[in-house]
Amino acid sequence: MNDLTQINQENERLAALKSYNILDTKPEKDFDDIAELASQICQVPISSITLMDKDRQWFKSKVGFDYTEVSIENSFCSFLMMNNMKEIEVENMKIHPYFQTNPHVIGEPNIAFYAGVLLIDPDGHTLGSLCVYDLEPKRLSDFQLNALQKLAHQVIKLLELRKKNALLEENNASLLSKYNELEQFARVVSHDIKSPLNNIISLTNLFQDEYGNVIDEAGNEYLEYISKSSLELKNFVDAILIYYKSDTINTTEKEEIDWNSLFNKIISMLDSKNEYEITLPSHNSIELYSNKMAMEQIISNLISNSIKYNDKEKVKIEIELTELPSEILLSIKDNGIGIAESDFEKVFSFFTTLGKKDRFDNIGTGIGLSTVQKMVHKLDGRIELESEIGRGSTFKLYFKK
Known part of the structure; x- marks a missing residue:
C-alpha cells in the first residue's frame, strides 16, 4: 500500500x-x-x-x-x-x-x-x-x-x-424553523391576501348594487365573474389556512366531549335557516375524551361537505354514535351525489378535486377532506368511506376509548 x-x-x-x-x-x-x-x-x-x-x-x-x-x-x-x-x-x-x-x-x-x-x-x-x-x-x-x-x-x-x-434533533430543528416560517406565511396570507380579497368582494357587490342598473348585461356579467372568482380564491385561502392551522392544535389536550353542545353549535353555524333535515344521534351520552377543537373541525367539515355536495331537493344528513368494545364510532351519512369507489383514495389527497360543482355552483379546493383525515389521525383515530354515486356517502370515524 x-x-x-x-x-x-x-x-x-x-x-x-x-x-x-x-x-x-x-x-x-x-x-x-x-x-x-x-x-x-x-x-x-x-x-x-x-x-x-x-x-x-x-x-x-x-x-x-x-x-x-x-x-x-x-x-x-x-x-x-x-x-x-x-x-x-x-x-x-x-x-x-x-x-x-x-x-x-x-x-x-x-x-x-x-x-x-x-x-x-x-x-x-x-x-x-x-x-x-x-x-x-x-x-x-x-x-x-x-x-x-x-x-x-x-x-x-x-x-x-x-x-x-x-x-x-437536527431534522426537528429544521422542521421547527420551517414551521415557524409557515406560521409567518399564514399570518401574511391572512392579512395581506385576505384583506384585499374581502375589499374586492365588498366593492364589487357595492358596485353592482349602486350601478348595476346603469351598465349593460355584459358589464354585470364581468362584475359577477370578478365577485365569483374573488370568492373562490378567498375560500381557497381559508381552506389552506385551516389545513395548516390544524397542525397547531395540541391534540394531547383532551376533555370529555359534550356531544349535544358540539352538534348544536356546528348545526347552528351550517344550518342557521333550518333548511336541511339533520338527524342527531339518539344516544348522546356515549363517553369520549378527545380534543374538542379538533373534533369540531372534523365534524363541521364533513357536515358542510354533505350539504354542499348534494343534488337533492331536500338535504338529509344522519349522524350516529355507536359504542364498540374498544372504540367509539361516529358516522355521518348523507343523501348527496355520492363518490365512485375508484375515487375513494383520491378525495383524501391534498389539492385533489373530482372537478364537480357543489349545490352553490362552486368547485371545491381539494383541501377539506385531507384536513379531516389529518386531524382524525392526530386524534389516533381512523376514517372509512362508504358511498355510491347518486345515493350519498357515509363517513365512519373510529376513535379509541
Whole structure:
C-alpha cells in the first residue's frame, strides 16, 4: 500500500469518526456502564472506551484512571491499527518488544496486562477500541474475551444510535424553523391576501348594487365573474389556512366531549335557516375524551361537505354514535351525489378535486377532506368511506376509548 493510499484511508477514517460528533463530549451513562461492565467481567481494575483522533487517543469512558487522553505515540490502540489487528491480548506488557518501553508501562500507572478490541463502524472504519488493563500479568478466559468482543459491538450500536438521534434533533430543528416560517406565511396570507380579497368582494357587490342598473348585461356579467372568482380564491385561502392551522392544535389536550353542545353549535353555524333535515344521534351520552377543537373541525367539515355536495331537493344528513368494545364510532351519512369507489383514495389527497360543482355552483379546493383525515389521525383515530354515486356517502370515524 503506497503512502497516498494510506493518507486517503486515514482521512476517510477521521471523517467517519468526526461524523459521530462525540470527541470531547461529556461522560454518558450508557458508555460508562459498558466500561464498568468490561472491568467487572474481565476482573481488572482499569478499562476504557477510546477513540483515535489524528494525533491523540481520547477516552470517552474510563474506569481506574483520571486523564482524558494520551498522545498517539504512547497509545496502545495505535499498535492494533498499525498491524491491522481487530483485537489483542498482551499477557505481560513488560516483556513485549513494542510495549515494554511505553511510559505507561515503565511509569504510572505501571500497566502489566492489556487486552483490546477495535471499534469498527458499519463501513469498516476503525474509530477506537474497548480496552481492559491490569497492574499484574494475566490471561483472559475465552468467556471474557468473547464478552469483550460483544461489548465492543454494543459500543458501536450506541455510537450509531447517538448519531441517528443527533440527526433527528437536527431534522426537528429544521422542521421547527420551517414551521415557524409557515406560521409567518399564514399570518401574511391572512392579512395581506385576505384583506384585499374581502375589499374586492365588498366593492364589487357595492358596485353592482349602486350601478348595476346603469351598465349593460355584459358589464354585470364581468362584475359577477370578478365577485365569483374573488370568492373562490378567498375560500381557497381559508381552506389552506385551516389545513395548516390544524397542525397547531395540541391534540394531547383532551376533555370529555359534550356531544349535544358540539352538534348544536356546528348545526347552528351550517344550518342557521333550518333548511336541511339533520338527524342527531339518539344516544348522546356515549363517553369520549378527545380534543374538542379538533373534533369540531372534523365534524363541521364533513357536515358542510354533505350539504354542499348534494343534488337533492331536500338535504338529509344522519349522524350516529355507536359504542364498540374498544372504540367509539361516529358516522355521518348523507343523501348527496355520492363518490365512485375508484375515487375513494383520491378525495383524501391534498389539492385533489373530482372537478364537480357543489349545490352553490362552486368547485371545491381539494383541501377539506385531507384536513379531516389529518386531524382524525392526530386524534389516533381512523376514517372509512362508504358511498355510491347518486345515493350519498357515509363517513365512519373510529376513535379509541
